Amino acid sequence: MIAVIGSGLVGRGWAVVFARAGCSVRLWDTQPDQADKAVRGIAGELDGLAELGLAGEDPPSEVLGRIAVASTLEAALDGAAHVQECTPEVLATKQAVFAQLDAAADRDTVLASSTSGIRASLFSESLTGRSRCLVAHPLNPPHLIPLVELVPAPWTDPAVVERTRVLMEGVGQATVTLKKEVPGFVVNRLQGALLHEAFRLVEDGVADVADVDAAVESGLGLRWSFMGPFETIDLNAPGGIADYVARYGQLYLDLARDGGPPRPWEAELARSLETDRRKHLPASRLDERAQWRDRRLALLVAHKLRHAPDHDT
Numbered sequence: 001m002i003a004v005i006g007s008g009l010v011g012r013g014w015a016v017v018f019a020r021a022g023c024s025v026r027l028w029d030t031q032p033d034q035a036d037k038a039v040r041g042i043a044g045e046l047d048g049l050a051e052l053g054l055a056g057e058d059p060p061s062e063v064l065g066r067i068a069v070a071s072t073l074e075a076a077l078d079g080a081a082h083v084q085e086c087t088p089e090v091l092a093t094k095q096a097v098f099a100q101l102d103a104a105a106d107r108d109t110v111l112a113s114s115t116s117g118i119r120a121s122l123f124s125e126s127l128t129g130r131s132r133c134l135v136a137h138p139l140n141p142p143h144l145i146p147l148v149e150l151v152p153a154p155w156t157d158p159a160v161v162e163r164t165r166v167l168m169e170g171v172g173q174a175t176v177t178l179k180k181e182v183p184g185f186v187v188n189r190l191q192g193a194l195l196h197e198a199f200r201l202v203e204d205g206v207a208d209v210a211d212v213d214a215a216v217e218s219g220l221g222l223r224w225s226f227m228g229p230f231e232t233i234d235l236n237a238p239g240g241i242a243d244y245v246a247r248y249g250q251l252y253l254d255l256a257r258d259g260g261p262p263r264p265w266e267a268e269l270a271r272s273l274e275t276d277r278r279k280h281l282p283a284s285r286l287d288e289r290a291q292w293r294d295r296r297l298a299l300l301v302a303h304k305l306r307h308a309p310d311h312d313t
Ligand SMILES: NC(=O)c1ccc[n+]([C@@H]2O[C@H](COP(=O)([O-])OP(=O)(O)OC[C@H]3O[C@@H](n4cnc5c(N)ncnc54)[C@H](O)[C@@H]3O)[C@@H](O)[C@H]2O)c1
Pocket: 005, 006, 007, 008, 009, 010, 011, 028, 029, 030, 031, 034, 085, 086, 087, 088, 089, 090, 093, 097, 114, 115, 116, 117, 137, 138, 139, 140
């Protein structure tokens, strides 16, 4: 049994991940009706996922039947082997919630946070059960983007990390396990580096917002949906990665130096980006476009599953 604590965007996605893999899930949220709303949202989404083979092997009604709303935190935790915490990204909230979880959950229950960037050491240090706490950071939405980053605090028991890795891979997620905690983990450090450069290119008048987006959408992103940066450069020089470094290392060093120190994202720049984006997508259509994105993601994931590397060669 899995307890999902917080049933917003991410908690709802986790419920699908675990339930479609056959696990019973209990959802708990402090906001009245929020967990029921999440279950209604899942119910509306499962048929579409099933059509693409993304709702597991059982009929959607069975998958949905595995997700229950708990009436209290204690009821959610009762008998849970794993807790996936999905409350707001506020350090004080994480500290308070983890103190509650550590006090109420069985001693061998793993307590995992979905936090996007708060290190587990910051919310688990003073807990009796701190060795069972770690970060299991998904991307949004977790049921469509399979990656989860596992980030232990210095005191997390390696057996807890391993148990979480086995659970996550067992329910179909791909894992990246960090050897030590750093702010932002791996995913948001990579994303942050790209975003800083994107902001800089627009701020310096090199390219407009649509062209920067196109460089990723029609260019870099195509490869990145099935291989990472190291494999990319390994294939982009005839002699492999060492050859790539010999040919292009100086170019990238010069580019990194040219970029200079990090710049804050100033309010004026944010306003001009907002104005530009709203011309392409009015605020009233943001939700509709997010649904469109999720559908595209589902199609891409279904395509990748049909053409898994083992099937291609
Ligand atoms: N949205 C993303 O893109 C994304 C991606 C990866 C990770 N995350 C992380 O996942 C976590 C949740 O993000 P989200 O986008 O789902 O937020 P959200 O605001 O959509 O949902 C948070 C939910 O937690 C509930 N909540 C608040 N306090 C609670 C408590 N004490 N106990 C139980 N429930 C409580 C709220 O009522 C709300 O329903 C954050 O740490 C966030 O950084 C978010």
